Amino acid sequence: MASSPLRFEIHPSSGMPIYRQIMAQVRALVAGGKLSAGELLPSVRQMAGELEINMMTVSKAYARLEAEGVVERVRGKGMRVRESSPHGNTAERKADLRQHVEAMVTRGRQLGLTDEQIQAVVKSVLKEWPS
């Protein structure tokens, strides 16, 4: 596992199909610069092995990312992040994040937390995961 510095995390019991979760994370890593152009994604076998999911699920995610133009297939090597990724600018990245924040705020309100308490949770998570 040490061979992969990228951190992927999936939730099989989420309502979002696993392949979409992988796609979203790859896009986020690319947008955030954690994966730069020319870098290779983990192989299908490696990713499936680490996440303990079906290889077909990973293949599906990679094929869709290829179709979107985020990565390209390099013969004999794997999936490489493309030069001009269409998910670049800050506004788009913020829009992506916004959806997740909305879901979080909804849950926070359902749990009866105040705005300050929700913000405190966010701050503590940011602290635990330094960029």
Added chain:
Amino acid sequence: MNECIIKATNVHKRFGKTKVLTGVDLCVPRGAVVGLLGTNGSGKSTLIKCLLGLLRVDDGDVQTLAEDPWDLSADAKERLGYAPQEAKLYAWMKAGQVVEYTAAFYANWDARWVQDLMRRWEVEPEQRVGTLSTGQLQKLSLVLALGHRPELLVLDEPVASLDPKARREFLRSLLEITQDAQHTVLFSTHITSDLERVATHVAFLQGGRISFFGGLDELKEQVKRLRITAAADLPSTFAVPGAMRTEVDGRTALVAVPKANDHLLDSLRSQWQADVTVENLNLEEIFLELHDA
């Protein structure tokens, strides 16, 4: 890849007056990992036994590995692995002896892999079968079903009595065997979280028939719960076409639909001047929506 490794057509099975299967249609494609879901008593085990020729169907047709399962050839049996819900093994044998005994029936037995599985699953070869716990017995039974890396693996509630650690090891082994997309697996279960990790397809057995068969991803993408908040109280007759379940409370309604799309959402919004939000459902929630109608 339209080849059906298992094909059931209009299968009927009854026990006395009790009709268990009343027209099952199912095609399990090669390379699929299919989770068979149904409530207790829905007939999952009966269906599995009909597919394997352990029970004779009353009506309809089954083809398993392109043969009639009631009259399966030795060749087909070599390519088939089955672990029943409750394994019946010789109590006086040691676990290791049962493995050797079973291995003798298969030309393609993978002894090294089996040894590896027994070590990982913590099945002690020297222990007598009669003294094994239910969970240990289930693990041994799974080892026996997997040992020859069968082309078709059929498992009836394989994880029901396994602890979380053993379940994880079992899922890992399933992934190992299916990674070439040539091995096909059909397993019944009521633990949906395990299924979500490994299954490519799901089949719901409901009312004696397969009420849904399809890709797990497609299922999750299509079945949604709509939270509708209208401008005024909704009538008691409020209904969404094709809905699986509807719950109306004043101005709000919760509706589970088999196929959510923009057209449906827009028409609901305009018809009821409503705010409509779409919620994703996981497999367990979908299962409950389907069975709570």
